[in-house]
Amino acid sequence: MSKIKYIFSSIVLFLFSASAVLADAYGLDDTAGKAGIPKTGSIQGKIGTIVGAALSFIGIFFLALMLYAGFLWMNARGKQEQADKAQDIIIDAVIGLAITGAAYIITTYVFVAMGI
Numbered sequence: 859m860s861k862i863k864y865i866f867s868s869i870v871l872f873l874f875s876a877s878a879v880l881a882d883a884y885g886l887d888d889t890a891g892k893a894g895i896p897k898t899g900s901i902q903g904k905i906g907t908i909v910g911a912a913l914s915f916i917g918i919f920f921l922a923l924m925l926y927a928g929f930l931w932m933n934a935r936g937k938q939e940q941a942d943k944a945q946d947i948i949i950d951a952v953i954g955l956a957i958t959g960a961a962y963i964i965t966t967y968v969f970v971a972m973g974i
Contacts, residue, residue, distance in 0.1 A: 909962075916958050923951040 931944035 913958070913962065916955070920951055920955045923947055927951065 925946035927944045931941055932948070934940040934944065
């Protein structure tokens with residue numbers, strides 16, 4: 859079941875990012891100008907805003923996982939399997955946060971090095 863969720867979220871993310879790029883490529887800025895819709899910022903700025911929002915949600919998700927795991931651990935009451943489950947959730951959440959942070963740092967470094 860989790861593979862289906864992963865594939866679905868990957869497809870949705872791809873479609874949203876592709877639509878933003880295609881909207882700029884097909885002259886929708888000119889159409890927006892003629893329609894009187896204000897054009898603010900560039901596509902890079904908009905993508906940066908989306909990435910910032912996504913990172914904020916990842917931080918909130920990390921916090922929620924840590925609270926849930928802490929609640930499980932505190933309420934284990936001597937049940938080793940529940941304490942192990944809580945520890946696994948904490949370890950997985952920290953690894954996920956580290957991977958996300960490393961990906962952001964690497965992407966930022968590459969874009970700065972390329973001058974984008």
